[in-house]
Amino acid sequence: MKILLLFFTVLFCLGGTLTIYAEESIPFWVKNNAMWWSADKISDDNFAHGVDWLIFDGLLNTPSSISENKIPFWFKNTAYYWVHGLISEVEFLNSLEYLLEQNLLTVANSVSLPDYTKHRFSGNNEFFIMYAYEKDFYFENNIPIPKDIHFLLKSDIEHIEDILYDAENQNSVVIVPIFTSSAYWEPGFYTFFRNECSTECLTTKIEYSKHLGYSASSNAVKILSLLGYPLLTDIDIDKDPSLLDKFDSVILLHNEYVTQKEFESITHHPNVLHLYPNSLYGNISVNYIDDTITLIRGHGYPDEKIKNGFDWKYDNTHPYEFDTECLDWNFYSIPNGHMLNCYPENLITSDFELLKEIKNFTLKK
Structure with a gap:
C-alpha cells in the first residue's frame, strides 16, 4: 500500500x-x-x-x-x-x-x-x-x-490490438470483487481483525456505489473494462453460478471474500486466470434482504489456526500477496488455469506485457 x-x-x-x-x-x-x-x-x-x-x-x-x-x-x-x-x-x-x-x-x-x-x-x-x-x-x-x-x-x-479485448477470439469475463470491497470498508471485517470491535463487525453492508479501492483491484477493474473485457460481479456468480459456464476463461482479481457457491463455480471452471494472490480466501454468507455479508470461516476466524476458509490447496497468499513491486512477475500453472506470483495493482497501470499476457491466456484455443 x-x-x-x-x-x-x-x-x-x-x-x-x-x-x-x-x-x-x-x-x-x-x-x-x-x-x-x-x-x-x-x-x-x-x-x-x-x-x-x-x-x-x-x-x-x-x-x-x-x-x-x-x-x-x-x-x-x-x-x-x-x-x-x-x-x-x-x-x-x-x-x-x-x-x-x-x-x-x-x-x-x-x-x-x-x-x-x-x-x-x-x-x-x-x-x-x-x-x-x-x-x-x-x-x-x-x-x-x-x-x-x-x-x-x-x-x-502502437500495437494496441495486442491488449484490446477481441470478442471474436476471446470469450472471457472479469469477476468484480464487490464482496471484498465491502469487507474492507470500515467498520467491517478489518475493524474486527484489529480487535477494535466484536463479532458484530463480521457482518457488514454490501457497498454498491462506493469505490472499490486498492484491496478490491480497483485499477484492474477500470483498466480491463476500458480495454473491453466483459464484467460480472461476485453477486452475479453467487446468485447464478452457472453463468461462468458461458465463458471459455475467467479472470479472477483480488476476490478475497467469496461464498461457497462462488468458490465452487470458480474452482470447477476449466480455465481461470488468477490475476491476484489471496483470492478465494474468506468464506462468507450473503443476506440479500438486508444486503449484508457475514464472514463464516477464514482469516483466523473462528479459530486463529484457520487461514484459508475453504482449505483450498492452491491458496497462494504467502508470500505473493505482499510483493507489490512485481519486479519478477510470472504466471505459473495450476490444474485449472494460471496464477500470478505478485500483487499487480500498480503494475497493471503501466505494463504492456502483462496486459498482453492476460489477453494471450484468455484467447480461444
Whole structure:
C-alpha cells in the first residue's frame, strides 16, 4: 500500500501539462451506479448524480437547472442494456440526451464544480491518461494523495490490438470483487481483525456505489473494462453460478471474500486466470434482504489456526500477496488455469506485457 501511495504522490507532485489523446468516455463509477440503480440497489438520487456529472463534464449537451430529480422507472431497462453490453455507450448517451431535451428525465444540479475538478497526472505512462477528482484526495504529511484513480486509454498506442479485448477470439469475463470491497470498508471485517470491535463487525453492508479501492483491484477493474473485457460481479456468480459456464476463461482479481457457491463455480471452471494472490480466501454468507455479508470461516476466524476458509490447496497468499513491486512477475500453472506470483495493482497501470499476457491466456484455443 505504501508503494501505491508513493507512486501516485510522485505523479501528483510532478505537475506539468499532459497532451490528451483519448476521447472522453463515461467513468467507471457512473457505469457502476447505473448497474446498481437498474437493479434497485441504489436510489434515483445516486443515479441522477451520475447523469448530472455527465452534463457537467460535457458528455451530455443538455443544461441542468432543475431543482428535483425525475427519472422514468422504465429507463432502468436502458441502463441495464448499457451496463450489460446490449447497447453502446453512444446509444446510452443519445437516449439520455433525448429524454433530457423532452423533459422526460430531469436531474437536479448536485455536482459541485470544485469537487469534480480533474487533476491529471503527467509522467511516463505510455498507455493511460490518469486523473483524480478533487473530492477524492486526502492529505498525508501535507501531500495530497488520491484515493481513487480514473483512466483513459491513449489513442496512439502502437500495437494496441495486442491488449484490446477481441470478442471474436476471446470469450472471457472479469469477476468484480464487490464482496471484498465491502469487507474492507470500515467498520467491517478489518475493524474486527484489529480487535477494535466484536463479532458484530463480521457482518457488514454490501457497498454498491462506493469505490472499490486498492484491496478490491480497483485499477484492474477500470483498466480491463476500458480495454473491453466483459464484467460480472461476485453477486452475479453467487446468485447464478452457472453463468461462468458461458465463458471459455475467467479472470479472477483480488476476490478475497467469496461464498461457497462462488468458490465452487470458480474452482470447477476449466480455465481461470488468477490475476491476484489471496483470492478465494474468506468464506462468507450473503443476506440479500438486508444486503449484508457475514464472514463464516477464514482469516483466523473462528479459530486463529484457520487461514484459508475453504482449505483450498492452491491458496497462494504467502508470500505473493505482499510483493507489490512485481519486479519478477510470472504466471505459473495450476490444474485449472494460471496464477500470478505478485500483487499487480500498480503494475497493471503501466505494463504492456502483462496486459498482453492476460489477453494471450484468455484467447480461444
